[in-house]
Amino acid sequence: MRDDILRESFSGLVAFVAVAREKSFTRAAAHLGLSQSAVSHAVRALETKLGARLLARNSRTVSPTEAGERLLATVAPQLEEIDAELAALAELRDSPAGTIRITASDHSIRTVLAPRLKKFLSKYPGIQVELFADNGLVDLAAERFDAGVRLGESVAQDMIALRIGPDIRFVVVATKGYFASHPLPGTPDDLMQHNCVNLRFPTYGGLWAWEFEKAGRQMNVRVNGQLTYNSIYDCLDAAMVGLGVAYVPADMAQPYIRTGHLVSVLEDWCPYWSGYHHYPSRRQPSGAMSLLIAALRYAAETSPARYEG
16 A cells, blocks of 8 residues: 555655746646556646645746756756766666757757768667757756757856867858849958848847958958847758848858859958767766767767768
């Protein structure tokens, strides 16, 4: 009888923590792989057992009550420790297993991660990788990510980061048709007179300032334009259809520059930057993560030193 009570309480705690973090019964159910009704029942049973309201519900969101906040602060870290220990025990099996959650920019997912994951996942069928396309610098621990991937200059100096890609440069591009009706820019400042396609970074909520360098002189230009996206691929698509000037990775634009569909300008102002780096959360990496790190490690001697543009 006591075992049934403990099992029910544990299920309720797991469901409660998921709902409190996701602020939604629907998202919590998806995260746990359960039905929404099962999650709701588990939370209600826990509230009944404790004699306290743990979650405040309204038509749009769910948030912890004062009692819920207290329980969340106490229980959530302990559940994470249990989950980590179970994962560690699972790794003692002959076949590595586990789920790895990574936040990365959409460009790094397509150019660096996806190509290497194909071989990695075939080699380790028990390992699952979840990739979240996000240009922001998220708190890995708070968002429960195992690692992040960003350009080297975006990674804090005190973080342990592993280089996983070559140097990269961005180029300023627009169609021939666009430049037929607009003067070619001679310096980055001239871009202020153009209809530029902006990129918004969620980390700061602001627009990305285009970064240039020539002969040791650095310039950050906050351009203006009618369009703003949160994906670099959308910025390229907008430039491709003549909607303005975009600043995108050279490897993305190069095929269209070669065909003459896009024109690259300010080439001497577009420097190379340190390529993509992998940085883990503060937790000790799991066995599955250690294997992935080894697979992602950038080998300069066998790879191009730079993404050419």
